[in-house]
Amino acid sequence: MPSALDIRLAQLAEEVKVDVLTKTQDLDNAAKIEEVSRAFMSDTITVPTKEMNAYAMRASLGDDVYFEPSTAALEAHIAQLTGKEAGLFLPSGTMSNQIALRTHLEQPPYSVVCDARSHIYRMEAGGAAFHSGANSIPIIPENDHHLTLEDIEPRVVSGTDVHVAPTRIIALENTLNGTIIPQEDVMAISEYAHSHDILMHLDGARIWHVAAETGLSMKELCDPFDSVSLCLSKGLGAPIGTCLVGSKKFITKARWFRKLFGGGMRQTGFLVGAAAYALTNNFPLLPRVHSLAKRMQQGLEELGVGILSPAETCMLFYDPAPIGVEYWEIVERASQLQNPIKINGSRLVTHIQTSPQAVEDFLGLVRTLKEEKAASGWTVADMRPQKKSVFRDVYVKAVKPTK
Ligand SMILES: Cc1ncc(COP(=O)(O)O)c(C=O)c1O
Known part of the structure; x- marks a missing residue:
């Protein structure tokens, strides 16, 4: 005879239990893989494959706040x-970028010099101010491509004047908008920084792409920096995770x-396994990913479309x-194709699961739209005025005008 408590527990168990899988989960997942292969919004959307999951599930089972063997091995x-x-x-x-700043920045006041277009400055919810109380000094690169020492030197704050917040960190991003900072420029900035007691941090979310494109080793690319944040969930295609690297002392504090x-x-083992x-398996695929982005640029240029930022690695921005x-119009029509394509605005990103056919279909759609416009009597004289953002940013959202 079950007790009242047994009956109550059975009721609670009914309330607590959940099945998150849909009735057609396997079919949904197959559809998601197809969708991802035809989506150019980001490289964060790649999905874990059966092979990745199988390897990941064999990883160790420790608790990473204590010690997790597979995680320690990856680190x-x-x-x-x-x-x-x-x-x-x-x-x-x-979190990796923000913890790097917080760990380096010990005693305010201080400032962080960075690219005005960088993730650390524009896309981390003001984290440098919130977490570290740091003043950011955003700089627009004179060459519209990457920061140089000439851009940075005049903006660095130093001295003991009580009005100022001395620069403690120069934070670079490589790639930024998919473009590569020439290594000579990185080295010149680093030599200057280190001779002025300034630390160097790299947001290397996509530094893998720089190695794959230039042949420079990861060590060569990271040597000029005191800390580097490397994402595993972007171009490499892991579901989650970033690795922050630096000195033992720095990482001990960063762990805190x-x-x-x-x-x-x-139990981070399976994440690290992925x-x-x-x-x-995926790093060797990056050259193919870059060639798809370059093919896209070439096709767009042939059609007379503007290129706001070139396909140096896995992304380009177009107009x-x-x-x-x-x-x-492109976003709308792409979504109406028999085999739809997903895009947002000016940014086009290729990734390890991008289908070459999707690239050709996208170019085919742009060609069709161009022909339709020409047939309706549109000429270059009707071109809308070009606006440049204050950041000389190349991100433009697709916004359908409301009448
Ligand atoms: C250059 C760069 N840095 C940092 C991040 C932040 O990564 P997460 O989305 O994992 O927080 C992103 C995200 O896309 C990024 O593009």
Whole structure:
């Protein structure tokens, strides 16, 4: 005879239990894989494959706040690969960048010099001010491509005047908008920084792409920096994770801040397993990813479409105004194709699961729209005026005008 408590527990168990799988989960997942292969919004959308999951599930089972063997192995590997003493696995690139700043910045007042277009400045919810109380000094690169020492030197704050917040960090991003900073410029900035007691941080969310495109080693690319944040969930295609690398002292403190930020995770083995699979199997795919972006640029240029930022790695930014087409028209028509394509605005990103056919279909659609505009009597004289953002940013959203 069940007790009243047994009956109550059975009721509670009914309330608590949940099945998150849909009735057609396997079909939904197959559809998602197809959708991702035809989506150009980001490289964060790649999906874990059966092979990745199978490898990941064999990873160790420790609790990472204490010690997690597979996680420690990945941290040590990325540290060694980048020529640093230690590494720390984190849930996101944002947390990694923010913890790096917080760990480096010890005693205010201070400022962080960065590119005005950088993720650290524009896309991390004002984190440098919130978490570290830091003043950011955003700089627009004179060459519209990458920061140089000539851009940075006049903006660095130094001295003991009580009115100022001395610069403690120069934070670079490579790639930024998919473009590569020439290594000579990185080195010149680093030599200047280190001779002025300024630390160098790299948001290397996509530094893998620089290695794949230039042939420079990860160590060469990371040597000029005191800390580097490397994302595993972008171009490499892992579902989650970023590794922050630096000196042992820096990483020991960063681990402390990770706990403080609420980022101390538990059984991370399978996440790290997926990341290790991505390093081994997906890094070699990056040249193919870059060639798809370059093919896209070439096709768009042939059609007379403007290129706002070139496909140096896995992304490009385009402007269809020179053929009389608006972004929203492309987005709308792409979504109406028999086999739809997903895009947002000016940014086009290719990734390890991009289908070459999707690239050709996208170019075919732009060609069709161009022909339709020409047939309706549109000429270059009708081209809408070009606006440049104050940041000389190349991101433009597709917004359908409301009448
Ligand atoms: C250059 C760069 N840095 C950092 C991040 C932040 O990564 P996450 O989305 O994992 O926080 C992103 C995200 O796309 C990024 O593009």
